[in-house]
Amino acid sequence: MTATTNVSVDSSRGAGRPARSRNRRWRGRIGPIIVLVAIIGAWIALPSMSAVPHYVIPPLAEVVSALTDPSAWPNYGQGIATTMSAVGLGLVIGVAVGLGLALLLAELPVLYRAIFPYIVALEAIPKVALAPLFVIWFGFGLGSKLVVVVLLVFFPVLVNTVHGLREVDTDRIDLFRVAGASKLQRLWRLSLPTALPSIFSGLELAVSGAMVGAVVGEFVGAQRGLGVQILVAQARMDTAGVFALLILLSAIGVALNTLVRVLRRRVVFWVKPLPAQTV
Amino acid sequence: MSAAVVVRDLGVEFQLSGGTGVTALRDVSLSVEPGQFVSILGPSGCGKTTLLRVLAGLEHATNGRVSIAGGNDRKDGARVGMVFQRPILLPWRSILQNVLLPIQVTRRVTDADRARARALLEMVGLEDFETSYPNQLSGGMQQRAAICRALITGPELLLLDEPFGALDAMTRDNLNVELNRIWRETGKTIILITHSISEAVFLSERVLVMSHRPGRVVDEVDVPIGSTRTLDVLGMPAFNDTAAHLRAHFEVRA
Numbered sequence: 437m438t439a440t441t442n443v444s445v446d447s448s449r450g451a452g453r454p455a456r457s458r459n460r461r462w463r464g465r466i467g468p469i470i471v472l473v474a475i476i477g478a479w480i481a482l483p484s485m486s487a488v489p490h491y492v493i494p495p496l497a498e499v500v501s502a503l504t505d506p507s508a509w510p511n512y513g514q515g516i517a518t519t520m521s522a523v524g525l526g527l528v529i530g531v532a533v534g535l536g537l538a539l540l541l542a543e544l545p546v547l548y549r550a551i552f553p554y555i556v557a558l559e560a561i562p563k564v565a566l567a568p569l570f571v572i573w574f575g576f577g578l579g580s581k582l583v584v585v586v587l588l589v590f591f592p593v594l595v596n597t598v599h600g601l602r603e604v605d606t607d608r609i610d611l612f613r614v615a616g617a618s619k620l621q622r623l624w625r626l627s628l629p630t631a632l633p634s635i636f637s638g639l640e641l642a643v644s645g646a647m648v649g650a651v652v653g654e655f656v657g658a659q660r661g662l663g664v665q666i667l668v669a670q671a672r673m674d675t676a677g678v679f680a681l682l683i684l685l686s687a688i689g690v691a692l693n694t695l696v697r698v699l700r701r702r703v704v705f706w707v708k709p710l711p712a713q714t715v
Numbered sequence: 716m717s718a719a720v721v722v723r724d725l726g727v728e729f730q731l732s733g734g735t736g737v738t739a740l741r742d743v744s745l746s747v748e749p750g751q752f753v754s755i756l757g758p759s760g761c762g763k764t765t766l767l768r769v770l771a772g773l774e775h776a777t778n779g780r781v782s783i784a785g786g787n788d789r790k791d792g793a794r795v796g797m798v799f800q801r802p803i804l805l806p807w808r809s810i811l812q813n814v815l816l817p818i819q820v821t822r823r824v825t826d827a828d829r830a831r832a833r834a835l836l837e838m839v840g841l842e843d844f845e846t847s848y849p850n851q852l853s854g855g856m857q858q859r860a861a862i863c864r865a866l867i868t869g870p871e872l873l874l875l876d877e878p879f880g881a882l883d884a885m886t887r888d889n890l891n892v893e894l895n896r897i898w899r900e901t902g903k904t905i906i907l908i909t910h911s912i913s914e915a916v917f918l919s920e921r922v923l924v925m926s927h928r929p930g931r932v933v934d935e936v937d938v939p940i941g942s943t944r945t946l947d948v949l950g951m952p953a954f955n956d957t958a959a960h961l962r963a964h965f966e967v968r969a
Binding site: 605607608610611612613614615616617618621622625626629632705706707 | 768771772773795796797799801803805806807816817819820821848850868
């Protein structure tokens with residue numbers, strides 16, 4: 437009797453668990469979908485029902501047609517190419533300089549003490565405010581835009597890498613010392629892997645910073661790019677065009693951010709993702 | 716045969732940030748024969764870990780002399796293997812890569828190194844885990860891998876700094892039996908730091924007792940039990956007598 441009771445309890449438990457977890461996963465996804473549907477619904481309803489003029493909130497259909505109009509595509513293509521070349525090049529330069537200087541500061545404590553307080557102070561100033569100055573210095577081309585992007589990329593990478601490199605466990609340093617490892621070996625096989633999670637946090641900030649830098653650079657003085665196209669559309673009161681460009685920028689930003697996150701999960705496989713992300 | 720480790724009148728002082736000095740060790744002298752298993756027993760804060768760190772080249776002697784296997788050249792990291800209180804495995808390396816780390820930081824890893832690493836893992840029963848990562852292993856398994864890592868460079872001297880202190884009692888007993896077997900199979904000279912009297916008696920041929928700060932060696936006891944130690948040893952009169960003798964050093968006077 438007892439044996440059969442146990443079996444039945446076990447089987448019901450075994451059947452219940454996967455169903456519950458599937459249910460939970462579904463519940464986790466349904467929230468964002470409801471919000472998205474609500475936003476799109478409001479967007480469709482609001483301009484048609486109310487007195488809100490179309491130049492304030494354009495109907496969804498107008499934005500979609502602005503995005504899908506084939507005659508606008510060469511323009512979008514050129515804008516994306518221009519803006520993204522500043523973002524890409526700025527990311528490469530900013531990450532390289534940030535990583536390089538961080539390694540130098542971590543290895544040379546004298547330099548660290550001399551320079552790092554200023555770096556922290558500089559990080560506090562709103563760097564986009566420097567953009568007009570860069571236009572004077574570097575002109576209306578790629579140069580000034582690139583400097584803004586590099587500046588916005590460089591700081592988060594530098595600061596996060598420095599913090600990561602300084603988090604190395606003293607026991608692990610002892611392990612390398614007993615093994616007779618050189619400083620370079622210690623840097624390569626201990627400090628850098630230890631800092632990788634922080635470096636990726638810096639990269640995530642850098643990617644969004646690069647997008648901000650490129651668009652701001654184009655706002656204050658440029659001839660081409662998605663930022664310039666936003667200004668042009670604004671001047672024509674073409675709100676649907678502005679929305680279309682914003683959607684393009686958002687899509688690119690989300691794609692870049694996702695790329696960094698996927699890369700992080702692959703590279704820093706030993707760090708468990710935050711519980712909030714796994715649920 | 717010359718001694719594997721000789722320490723003469725060793726003194727270690729630390730400068731605290733306030734400028735005051737703390738004497739961690741004073742006039743410590745000891746010598747360990749090749750192939751011997753010696754434990755250093757003492758209360759926490761007696762400087763026993765400092766002594767081990769000096770032997771490992773991690774701390775400098777203020778006074779006195781330390782010689783290991785006939786020389787003082789600590790440039791060659793291969794001469795000493797050390798197992799720390801925690802396993803300190805690197806989470807981004809597989810178990811095999813962790814074991815090979817001490818070789819990899821000094822030279823290129825060869826196939827012979829990999830074969831030796833696998834043989835060591837087999838010796839501690841971890842042959843099926845070479846591609847696993849540290850977070851997939853239990854604490855006891857991690858410390859076994861750390862022992863393999865300490866042995867990979869073929870050191871004559873193995874330094875163990877309370878290696879099983881963080882493990883539960885059952886795992887600890889098993890690892891003590893295993894460590895005794897490893898010692899017999901490899902013939903290494905082993906110096907173990909511990910604050911466990913039974914662990915010291917169970918594992919060693921000789922136990923050195925250290926006093927509270929400043930640390931000095933106040934007693935030296937030979938353990939009259941054969942080199943093969945199993946859990947049966949724990950019930951032997953010789954074990955209990957030696958343990959009782961050692962315990963007298965640490966009794967709190969009422």
